[in-house]
Amino acid sequence: MARAPATGGSGRRGRRVIGAEHVSEAHQRGRVVIEVLPGDIVTAQARESAERLKIRLVDGPLEKPAVVRTDGATAMRRTLYRRSPKWVAPRPQHTRNARRVRRLALVGAGGVGANIGHLAANADIADEIVLIDIAPGMAASVALDLNHASGVSRSRSRATGGTELSRVAGAEVIVVTAGRPRTPGMTRADLLDINRRIVRQAGEAIRAHAPDAIVIVVTNPLDEMTVEMLQATGFPRERVLGMAGTLDSSRFRNALALAAGVPVSDVEAITLGSHGDEMAPITSRARIRGRHLDRFLSPDQIAACVKDAVTGGGQVVALRKTGSAVLAPAHASIELIDHIRGARAGAVPASVMLRGEYGIEGVVLGVPCHLGASGLVEVEELDLSEAELAALRAAADAIRARLGGAATG
Numbered sequence: 001m002a003r004a005p006a007t008g009g010s011g012r013r014g015r016r017v018i019g020a021e022h023v024s025e026a027h028q029r030g031r032v033v034i035e036v037l038p039g040d041i042v043t044a045q046a047r048e049s050a051e052r053l054k055i056r057l058v059d060g061p062l063e064k065p066a067v068v069r070t071d072g073a074t075a076m077r078r079t080l081y082r083r084s085p086k087w088v089a090p091r092p093q094h095t096r097n098a099r100r101v102r103r104l105a106l107v108g109a110g111g112v113g114a115n116i117g118h119l120a121a122n123a124d125i126a127d128e129i130v131l132i133d134i135a136p137g138m139a140a141s142v143a144l145d146l147n148h149a150s151g152v153s154r155s156r157s158r159a160t161g162g163t164e165l166s167r168v169a170g171a172e173v174i175v176v177t178a179g180r181p182r183t184p185g186m187t188r189a190d191l192l193d194i195n196r197r198i199v200r201q202a203g204e205a206i207r208a209h210a211p212d213a214i215v216i217v218v219t220n221p222l223d224e225m226t227v228e229m230l231q232a233t234g235f236p237r238e239r240v241l242g243m244a245g246t247l248d249s250s251r252f253r254n255a256l257a258l259a260a261g262v263p264v265s266d267v268e269a270i271t272l273g274s275h276g277d278e279m280a281p282i283t284s285r286a287r288i289r290g291r292h293l294d295r296f297l298s299p300d301q302i303a304a305c306v307k308d309a310v311t312g313g314g315q316v317v318a319l320r321k322t323g324s325a326v327l328a329p330a331h332a333s334i335e336l337i338d339h340i341r342g343a344r345a346g347a348v349p350a351s352v353m354l355r356g357e358y359g360i361e362g363v364v365l366g367v368p369c370h371l372g373a374s375g376l377v378e379v380e381e382l383d384l385s386e387a388e389l390a391a392l393r394a395a396a397d398a399i400r401a402r403l404g405g406a407a408t409g
């Protein structure tokens with residue numbers, strides 16, 4: 001957001017004259033909003049330029065970013081930022097307490113599964129990576145390929161692969177990507193009947209062979225398949241998580257960064273709700289360089305970013321034609337594993353069975369979660385706007401309807 005220089009004044013804030021030159025300077029800096037404080041004078045030329053350059057003159061003072069409790073290191077970085085005009089993005093919340101996963105099992109070694117294996121091996125986060133795929137030779141070939149790369153990557157992870165679901169035995173964390181991806185013209189919900197059977201079969205094998213595992217479901221339709229996995233394994237909600245919010249949030253951040261012309265590390269934003277048309281990108285809590293979105297983006301631009309996040313998966317499907325996104329989903333799955341193994345701290349969006357949080361009961365929905373070695377530690381209840389809360393409730397109703405009442409856990 002742009003500020004014009006003050007004139008006059010003795011002790012009190014001086015009156016400012018906002019002229020065309022301030023508007024054009026704001027435009028050059030990529031600003032879309034100029035704050036007009038009580039007593040400021042805006043010249044007619046400034047108004048004309050603002051209209052022409054699509055810069056909004058907004059009556060201020062605008063709401064200041066909420067004060068948040070913070071640790072010493074972050075407070076120090078913020079102090080440094082205040083002293084320097086250059087924004088320094090807070091570092092991602094990596095911790096020093098990361099554990100290696102002893103045995104990571106990937107059920108489904110297609111596009112997403114193989115890429116999760118690749119990222120996990122390259123980051124050397126697991127002793128053993130076990131790939132399982134119904135297609136003969138598929139999992140074994142990916143495992144061999146990953147091991148061949150270790151001479152370059154120097155990863156200590158060892159990969160094995162096969163077709164038998166019993167290979168999940170002894171896994172600490174299991175990621176399930178088995179199932180059909182959609183193709184152009186399909187919604188994720190169209191995969192419900194075909195993938196339900198596959199996820200049920202995987203869940204029954206996990207219950208039999210890896211009764212203590214934490215399961216991350218990726219197969220679509222995500223929220224419904226997470227319900228299916230809960231039912232098939234009989235596991236508590238703490239150990240069955242759906243991956244989608246980390247992917248949708250990444251897409252939302254990317255869209256905001258592109259629109260505002262800033263690096264994506266300067267953007268904080270999450271999406272909640274379903275992994276479908278009822279997705280809820282949370283604009284009220286999104287920040288660019290620590291500021292509300294309207295300091296950088298017009299309402300139309302914000303709406304376009306929201307749409308981009310909601311339609312991101314479909315955009316990839318339309319281009320790819322034979323399947324859906326694989327790279328960003330693999331990164332987003334690793335983000336959940338990193339939270340489980342203590343490599344990252346803080347809340348992360350994941351789909352879990354709700355028990356009254358956000359006023360919603362008995363349905364799986366994407367919400368901010370604290371994760372740890374035993375899976376879900378706590379659902380964080382953020383202060384959301386009325387519209388955002390309504391969007392979460394609408395998403396819950398839509399999932400219940402699609403499951404025909406079977407969503408209750």
Ligand SMILES: NC(=O)c1ccc[n+]([C@@H]2O[C@H](COP(=O)([O-])OP(=O)(O)OC[C@H]3O[C@@H](n4cnc5c(N)ncnc54)[C@H](O)[C@@H]3O)[C@@H](O)[C@H]2O)c1
Nearest residue numbers: 108110111112133134135178179180181218219220244329
């Ligand atoms: N939650 C998300 O954000 C997200 C993101 C991307 C993809 N997905 C979903 O993940 C799933 C996989 O996507 P993909 O691109 O990897 O598809 P893919 O077709 O490349 O891979 C799926 C694999 O599952 C295997 N498979 C099928 N039935 C199986 C069974 N019973 N046991 C073991 N393996 C089995 C197939 O042989 C195939 O190799 C799809 O349902 C897709 O919609 C979800």
Ligand SMILES: O=C(O)C[C@H](O)C(=O)O
Nearest residue numbers: 182188220313314324325
């Ligand atoms: O869009 C899809 O069908 C796959 C996945 O859910 C995604 O969002 O990329």
